[in-house]
Amino acid sequence: MIEQTVEIPTKAGAVTTFIVHPERNAPHPLILFFMDAPAIREELRDMARRLASAGYYVMLPNLYYRRGVMELADLPALPEAQARERMFDLMGSLTIPLVMDDTDALLDFADRDPAASPGAAGAVGYCMSGQYAINAAASHPERIAAAASIYGVQLVTDQADSPHLAARKARAELYFGCAEVDRWAPLEMVEALDQSVRSNKLNAEVELYAGVEHGFAFPQRAAYDREAAERHWERLFALFRRRLS
Secondary structure (H helix, E strand, C coil): CEEEEEEEEECCEEEEEEEEECCCCCCECEEEEECCCCECCHHHHHHHHHHHCCCCEEEEECCCHHHCCCEHHHCCCCCHHHHHHHHHHHHHCCCHHHHHHHHHHHHHHHHCCCCECCCCEEEEEEHHHHHHHHHHHHHCCCCEEEEEEECCCCCCCCCCCCHHHHHHHCCCEEEEEEEEECCCCCHHHHHHHHHHHHHCCCCEEEEEEEEEECCCCCCCCCCCCHHHHHHHHHHHHHHHHHHHC
16 A cells, blocks of 8 residues: 655645555545544544555545644643534534535645546545535536445535535435434434435435444444444445446
């Protein structure tokens, strides 16, 4: 595997991005991997490596670069409540338009890297970034052929770029993996999303992971559930294999 961390120019500066892909048989289909609220960490890099091991060029950008934050573990220690408040402040500093600007820059960089295929690409986002993966597919329907939101938040809102509306603009196959126990995406929101997908006959699936909590796919989280996590990997690999081959 080849790994590198690069500074990719954006409208707002430069987004530090972890890139990993196989050493041989380039070019590889691109997958944009959008981080969750606790930011870049080795846990996410390992997940990027797992995706790359299946033959993909994976980009994991630090979405908090505008605030000068890379890893929360590098920040001054705070009591738990204050640390959580700091994390939510960072999360609140992001908007879908800002992340779509970053997505443009990521795609431009990949287009100039011979290790990345110029063809169909994928996107996946966890937690706060599920909405970003879906909107990336809506913003780049000619390029993003598969997108997944894993226990994504704000799935159905009254905003024009709400994921349930953005999904209608995408040409990609979409996958929404939702936890049954999730205060950030309660069942009524998941049901409204599923109804929107079905009524608009979208090429999308909303799957409820029964009995598990938000964060079930992250091995370092208390909510980690091995069976559900492995199922989510099965779904992702099948999705990307179908659409990015």
